[in-house]
Amino acid sequence: MNILLIGCGKMGGAMLRQWTSRGAHSFTVADPAATDLPDGVTHVTRAADLPTGAFDVALIAIKPQMIADVLPDYVHAVKDGGTFVSIAAGASVASIEKVVGDVAIVRVMPNMAALVGMGVSGLYANARCTPQQAQAITDLIDQTGTCIPVESEDQIDRLTAVSGSGPGYVFEVLRSYVAAAEALGFDHDTARTLVFDTVSGTVEAARQSDLTLEELRNSVTSKNGTTQAGLDALRRDGTLDDLFHTTLQAAYARAGELK
Ligand SMILES: NC(=O)C1=CN([C@@H]2O[C@H](COP(=O)(O)OP(=O)(O)OC[C@H]3O[C@@H](n4cnc5c(N)ncnc54)[C@H](O)[C@@H]3O)[C@@H](O)[C@H]2O)C=CC1
Ligand SMILES: O=C(O)[C@@H]1CCC=N1
Structure with missing residues (x-):
């Protein structure tokens, strides 16, 4: 496919790196400020420099607040029957349709782990997408990690x-x-190694286990031992659960405001 990236900053750039390393598609970046693009990628700094009707897919990777102002400049570049894919947080299909019309639109929500091919993304395809279009975008997103289709915006x-x-x-x-590890006396590099290896090893152990997270936690917590002392301080009668709940609710509420 011939793919246009509208904006190629931190997130678009991370995804592009995975795609170009596989070499399956052609890429053009339209971004006034993008630097360090992978070899083989065409770069334009102005929408006016793009050919008309050339792209099968346009990936909208600008900030959600810019879509209404910036996206109209790019619509001409996409083929009739092409697919608009937005990774912009919050921005609804309706807000994109206002600019591009009643066409195939896919909302994808990736994350920065795509940079190392370990991203996890959600994908929602509107009713105008054919199964083939939805599958083509799913295959593209799969190249950045895991892709989870969802049924609603x-x-x-x-x-x-x-x-x-x-x-x-x-x-x-x-x-x-x-x-906190440094405060216990470790130099920064050692503290990073201890924490990163503890976290990645624990995630992998949990992934490979049939036990629940609660069972796994209990399996490493001796009665009146060191882990129990640490966990009592960490959980403080539900403070940690409240903190994560409030954190996710705040981010979800903000996505609603960006519609
Ligand atoms: N950074 C992240 O972890 C994630 C970001 N997103 C979404 O990705 C989108 C981009 O976010 P980031 O990459 O973090 O932002 P960023 O600021 O790094 O990239 C935005 C890019 O848009 C370019 N741009 C500005 N005006 C433009 C124009 N007129 N035409 C074309 N390009 C233009 C900028 O030069 C910049 O390179 C946002 O909508 C965000 O919600 C989604 C998931 C995760
Ligand atoms: O902070 C943001 O708005 C973007 C969208 C999801 C992650 N980063």
Whole structure:
């Protein structure tokens, strides 16, 4: 497919890197400021420099607040019967239809782990998408990690709060965990190794186990041992559950505001 990226910053760039490493499609980036694009990618800085009716797919990877102003400049470049794919948080199919018309639109919510081919994305295809169009975009997103189809836009907004914004929460938790390890006397590099390997090893153990997370947690917690002492401090009668609940609800609410 001939694919146009409208905007290629942190998220579009991460996805593009996975796609170009596989070499299955042709890519053009339209972005006034993109740098360090992979070899073989065509770059234009102005929509006016794009050919008319040339692209099978346009990936909308600009900020959601820019769509109404910027997207109209790019519509001419997409073939009749082409697919618009938006990764913009919150931006609804209706808001995109206002610009591009009643055509095939797919909302995808990726996350930054796509940078290393380990992203997880939600995908919602509107009723104008043929099964072939939806499958072609699913295959593309699969190349960046895991793709989870959902049945409604609301599910995309909920998934945004869990996994789209998730790397931000995880980076913050890791930062805090590493800082606490340093406070116990480890140098920064050692603290990073201890925390990163603990987290990635624990995730892999959980993935490979048939036990629930609660059972796994209990299996490493000796009565009156060190883990129990730490967990009592971490959980503080539900504070941690409240914190995650509030965090995800806040992100979901913000997705609704960006419609
Ligand atoms: N960063 C993340 O972790 C995630 C971001 N998203 C979504 O991806 C989209 C992009 O986010 P980021 O990559 O983080 O932002 P970014 O700021 O890194 O990239 C946006 C790009 O748009 C370009 N741009 C500005 N005006 C333009 C124009 N007129 N024509 C073409 N390009 C233009 C900018 O030069 C920039 O490279 C947003 O809608 C966001 O909601 C979705 C999931 C995760
Ligand atoms: O913070 C944001 O709005 C973007 C969308 C999901 C993750 N990052």
